[in-house]
């Protein structure tokens with residue numbers, strides 16, 4: 190495959206959404222990464238698809254992290270925060286073999302046209318391991334009440350229309366094995382109910398209804414909105430959106 194053009198337009202995930210993701214999963218990510226760091230060694234890491242550098246900030250206290258993103262605005266934002274970043278394509282990493290102790294990504298593979306090529310590239314430039322910290326699988330989403338669940342297909346269609354692979358989570362194990370890595374795979378169940386959901390409900394409904402607009406009819410959306418409000422008021426709204434993670438060890 191030809192390298193993709195570095196100046197082609199693509200959708201950027203809003204920073205507010207990245208911050209929400211970090212607030213759900215950042216604690217797990219920091220725990221995972223700390224466990225990978227060998228005591229007493231200054232270790233280096235590459236964040237592939239680093240975005241504005243939120244995850245890099247989380248790891249900077251204990252890892253020497255460099256970011257890479259295809260979007261020059263993201264690279265500038267990381268640099269403004271005083272961290273190192275380069276513009277580049279995850280599918281064609283501009284680094285020599287074995288350049289970093291750990292190479293990781295979060296919510297990045299799902300946006301790549303050739304995920305396998307990117308994981309092979311991550312394996313190539315890693316010395317110790319590759320960590321895919323989070324890739325969702327919208328095909329395994331399960332919501333209640335049913336009026337809300339009826340938006341799931343629209344959500345999958347909207348992600349596809351934006352160039353994402355909504356089923357990346359289930360592919361993680363195979364992508365890493367094909368790259369020659371020994372894999373530790375897991376999932377976060379992404380289950381939201383009760384008080385936790387109440388705090389997030391408004392932002393989540395805004396993100397969901399915005400995403401499916403144009404991919405479900407207006408009546409389905411309106412019914413889902415009413416059912417959402419009623420279920421939330423009665424503490425019966427349930428959203429389950431599993432997110433896969435995997436560590437791939439070099440042999």
Ligand SMILES: C[S@@+](CC[C@H](N)C(=O)[O-])C[C@H]1O[C@@H](n2cnc3c(N)ncnc32)[C@H](O)[C@@H]1O
Pocket residue numbers: 201202207237238239240241243244257258259260263277278279280294295296297300301
């Ligand atoms: C959803 S954001 C995730 C950002 C960050 N990893 C996080 O979790 O906060 C995906 C990022 O991947 C970047 N990206 C998309 N295609 C890429 C490619 N081919 N090479 C490198 N980065 C890419 C986007 O510009 C975006 O910043």
